[in-house]
Amino acid sequence: MVIVHTETVVFDEPLHLECGRDLHPFEIAYARYGELNAAGDNAILVLHGLTTDQHAAGQSGPQRRPGWWDAVIGPGKAMDTDRWCIICPNALGSYGGSSGPASSDPKTGRPYGMRFPIATIADSVASQVHLADHLGIRRFHGIAGGCFGGFQVLEWMARHGDRVGRAVVITATPRTSAHNLALWSVLRDAIRSDPNWKGGDYYDGPPPDAGLGLMAKFGALFWMNRQTYEQKFGLQHLAGKVPAYGFEPEFEAEAFLENVGRNAAGRMDANSLLYLTRAVDYFDMTRGHGSLRDVFANYRSPTLLVSYAKDWRYPAEEMAEIATVLEAVGAPTHHMTLDSPGGHGSFLYDTAGLTPLLGDFLAT
Structure with a gap:
């Protein structure tokens, strides 16, 4: 059985957001599965999806709610908690304890509500960099996420590639679409x-x-x-x-x-x-950064891209664009398209084809 450790860290320094406003102070809630070694080099960062939170594995709350990636995280599983320390932070603006609209506004003492500033995907990643520094993690062995979490992985690769040992991007594209x-x-x-x-x-x-x-x-x-x-x-x-x-x-x-x-x-x-x-609406990695090749120009770490043949929201051909660019800049890249009837949500509900890919990739 996987043991869950939860904590909320309060950062006193301001976090400057892309919208031009500051969060000061700001909080990041996270869950930890497994133990961080003395060198701090056995950590895997898992980034949650839009309708999930940091409770990725184990049981949580009075209702003993299961984790959304129980099939992946735990002793002897693809993300083996006997070997790796899994860190899953709650995104900014979310409902799992990190700073968001339900948080208390220090100016009024009342919940922010819609007065909370817009926090983008890049802003969440910036908060995670603070968390990594707080935990003493200079470089993650791996970073993985699907959908909303996959967008964050892409931001880590582009902005903090030197801190990414390897990356797993699942059902995520380099920009949102007008349809989405x-x-x-x-x-x-x-x-x-x-x-x-x-x-x-x-x-x-x-x-x-x-x-x-x-x-x-x-x-x-x-x-x-x-x-x-x-x-x-x-x-x-x-x-x-x-x-x-x-x-x-x-x-x-x-x-x-x-x-x-x-x-x-x-x-x-x-x-x-x-x-x-709304954070997803604003997600476009090339806005203000030139081409996608320019975005990933300094990234070199091994990367696994996973798409689903029946995912019409984030189609495989758009993920193939990422693979082409990563290979061009010299990052070893493997793109797998799985055929699951679940389409986009398969990385949560039909993990049979995904887990061996993750286990093999992270073990290298």
Whole structure:
């Protein structure tokens, strides 16, 4: 069984954000799995996705919630905690304890709400550099993440490549797309349409659970593709149900989405999802930096890129662009496209093809 250690570090120095504002002080919450050796050179940084947090493995909270990468992290697994020290920080703006909209504004003593500054992907990486320094980690043996976490890995490679021993980028592209940006806009509208949202100042009252649940339902349509829904549910009715010719949920697919919506309540902070999706909107590695080759000009570490053939949000051909550039600058690169019916969310829900790749790559 993996043992989870959690901590929140308060940094007194200001963190200058890309939006031009400072966070002062700022907090970073993180989870640790395994022990850091005396040299500090056995650390692997794992960066979480949009709707997950630093609880990547083990059991957490009074409900003993499982980790989102239990299949990957633990004794004898691909990220072997008997050998490696796994560090998983909570992103800025998220809902796991790092500075975000639910944090107390030192000027008012009340939650920031929508007064919290926009924190970009690069800003989260900057906060993680502070955490690495605090922990005495000069260079990570490896850095890995998927989707939102994969964007952060790319930023580490571009801005702090000398501190990356090897990198694993899963289902992430060098920039967001107009289509994804539009999808996030609709998801944010779902939250803001809830009367309980109150412009983001809901922390003293009932949270916007209806809007959050609707956003989660929309999201479930994006994480899994059409084929997955057909295989899992088809047009099956709920047990004991016959066509009722009404509008109450009676199909398995409907019941699944209802459950997704219910589970979102109390597990995620609505404002945080507004901020994290906005951070993705602003993600474009070439903005202000020339070409993608210019971005990675000084990067040389081995890199594993993993895409999924049925991922229409972050397609394999766009990840292939990264592989071409990395090979051109001299970074040993291996790009694997896995065929899983889960599409984009497969790195979380269908890890059978992924775990041996991770284990072999990190062991070298």
